[in-house]
Amino acid sequence: MAVLEVKNIAKRFGGIQALTDVNFSVGEGEVFGLIGPNGAGKTTMFNIITSMFPPTSGDITFLGEKLNGLKPFEITKKGICRTFQNIRLFPDMTVLENVTVGGHCRTQSGVWSSVFHTKKQKQEEAAASKRAFELLELVGLSEQADEFADNLSYGQQRRLEIARALASDPKLLLLDEPAAGMNEKETNDLFDLIQKIKASGITVLLIEHDMPLVMRICDRMAVLNFGKEIALGTPEEIRNNPEVIEAYLGKEEEDEN
Amino acid sequence: MLQELINPYYLQVLTFILINIVLGLGMYVTLSTGQLSLGHAGFMAIGAYTSGILTFTYEMPLFVGIIAGTLLAGIFGLILGLPTLRLQGVYLAIATLGFGEVMRVVFVNWESMTNGAVGLSGIPNLGREMTDALRNIGFEASSIGLRSNALGSLLVFLFLLVLAIIIFIFFRRQSQSRVGRAFAAIKMDESAAEAMGINITYYKVLAFVQGAMAAGFAGAIYAHVTGYISPSDFDYHRAIDILIFAVFGGSEVVWGPVFGAIFLTAVPEFLRAIAEYRYMIYGVLLVAMMAFRPQGVIDHRVLYRFKRKRQDKKAAKRKKEVR
Numbered sequence: 256m257a258v259l260e261v262k263n264i265a266k267r268f269g270g271i272q273a274l275t276d277v278n279f280s281v282g283e284g285e286v287f288g289l290i291g292p293n294g295a296g297k298t299t300m301f302n303i304i305t306s307m308f309p310p311t312s313g314d315i316t317f318l319g320e321k322l323n324g325l326k327p328f329e330i331t332k333k334g335i336c337r338t339f340q341n342i343r344l345f346p347d348m349t350v351l352e353n354v355t356v357g358g359h360c361r362t363q364s365g366v367w368s369s370v371f372h373t374k375k376q377k378q379e380e381a382a383a384s385k386r387a388f389e390l391l392e393l394v395g396l397s398e399q400a401d402e403f404a405d406n407l408s409y410g411q412q413r414r415l416e417i418a419r420a421l422a423s424d425p426k427l428l429l430l431d432e433p434a435a436g437m438n439e440k441e442t443n444d445l446f447d448l449i450q451k452i453k454a455s456g457i458t459v460l461l462i463e464h465d466m467p468l469v470m471r472i473c474d475r476m477a478v479l480n481f482g483k484e485i486a487l488g489t490p491e492e493i494r495n496n497p498e499v500i501e502a503y504l505g506k507e508e509e510d511e512n
Numbered sequence: 513m514l515q516e517l518i519n520p521y522y523l524q525v526l527t528f529i530l531i532n533i534v535l536g537l538g539m540y541v542t543l544s545t546g547q548l549s550l551g552h553a554g555f556m557a558i559g560a561y562t563s564g565i566l567t568f569t570y571e572m573p574l575f576v577g578i579i580a581g582t583l584l585a586g587i588f589g590l591i592l593g594l595p596t597l598r599l600q601g602v603y604l605a606i607a608t609l610g611f612g613e614v615m616r617v618v619f620v621n622w623e624s625m626t627n628g629a630v631g632l633s634g635i636p637n638l639g640r641e642m643t644d645a646l647r648n649i650g651f652e653a654s655s656i657g658l659r660s661n662a663l664g665s666l667l668v669f670l671f672l673l674v675l676a677i678i679i680f681i682f683f684r685r686q687s688q689s690r691v692g693r694a695f696a697a698i699k700m701d702e703s704a705a706e707a708m709g710i711n712i713t714y715y716k717v718l719a720f721v722q723g724a725m726a727a728g729f730a731g732a733i734y735a736h737v738t739g740y741i742s743p744s745d746f747d748y749h750r751a752i753d754i755l756i757f758a759v760f761g762g763s764e765v766v767w768g769p770v771f772g773a774i775f776l777t778a779v780p781e782f783l784r785a786i787a788e789y790r791y792m793i794y795g796v797l798l799v800a801m802m803a804f805r806p807q808g809v810i811d812h813r814v815l816y817r818f819k820r821k822r823q824d825k826k827a828a829k830r831k832k833e834v835r
Binding site (some may be wrong): 326329332337343344352355357361362365366379420440 | 694816817
């Protein structure tokens, strides 16, 4: 069964048609790429999947269940979590606290158990910070656990965002340009990290401009251009698709004229 | 001998410091979700008038009045908090300021109940009630060498000290829990917080109601300490007073408003010459704080320096455990 099905999604912002009739489905355990030039509507697609705003028409189905009308926090609880293109960490929290917040929807303690330090609450806190620490080890930030998030380097902040999203135990992880601004070594580390995430059974939907990375890591991908889906297939198929080449490089005739 | 040690004037100042700490904490908890409310004077008024009217006009016991005042302020917090959820920053401040003014106007004009602008006097005094209660069980102030009004002041101070500590511990523990992290996440980035699975509606209303209840409680106590309340006690200046405890002391950590309330209540008392210019100084202080230290005197990083050593030890221990 497909983890995520995107059916006939369209989105209009006033006079701008941001997305037109986008269809794709992401299978379980896949790394699925969503690529396209700037302004193609990729992040809009993420915002629709996570219910930051509703689509104008169309349906998103997650594990056989329609997500229409849910609030973003309910989407997270269902098992979809995301990172942001423009990093949105909680700057005045420590690295460890950031990841612990990610586990919010998998914990229960309310006001009274927190105030009375009940046994259950203590256990939950201990388990939550242990889990957060394990995730920091996974992304290679355990040394920085007690640093403030905004003291981290750019590449570290991107990895922290991934750890924070993983803390919500997602079945589907949405990564919005995780390699942006990373150097070659950091990109390689990211490649390894995504492989590990995939190996742990989490399905990944990836927006990325770093083509070598995308081609190496994705099982399948969809290409958007001006809000329209122009191609869908394996990296090999996409690489040789004339429409995709045109979208990225322009038409040959134009060059000649 | 004890009589010489206890100076009623100092006790009164300390009592007001404690009331202001509770008000500051109420402001802090609302601000800790990023909601700037200027309605706390209104909530304080609701607490004060509810308790004042119930105990004076209807002659109910004090504790009933205080609890009713606190709860009613909380209910008004819920009524105001829900529709204003979508408002951010200065718009929320304006809406809540409006609420405070509406409450004040209601108390001025509802003369049959509130005695209007003249105010409500003869509200049962907390200290006297407590001394009377002690006398009923056979304890006389003179048996520890005190006049009964001094004992009253002392009892009020101790009672409030205990309650302020309880309220402080409540907010401190809450701030260090899953709930507090949710508050902080909402304050720092609302949509990121929601994307991380936090129900922001619930937590914002929760913080708003808690702030309203703290203000209502402080108002009820205020009524029973001064024995007299009028609508002008809860005007715009009061809202600014409450705001500035948190803004000056620091609204990021629970110690901030405590420091702010102590400092800003004690200094005008001890420097009488300055007291006249208080609001001028507050104005300058607000502008200066916003420009140079918007997070207040005490913030995460100040506390962090105190904690650093302890955390280093903890981190080392955790590393060992993981290995």
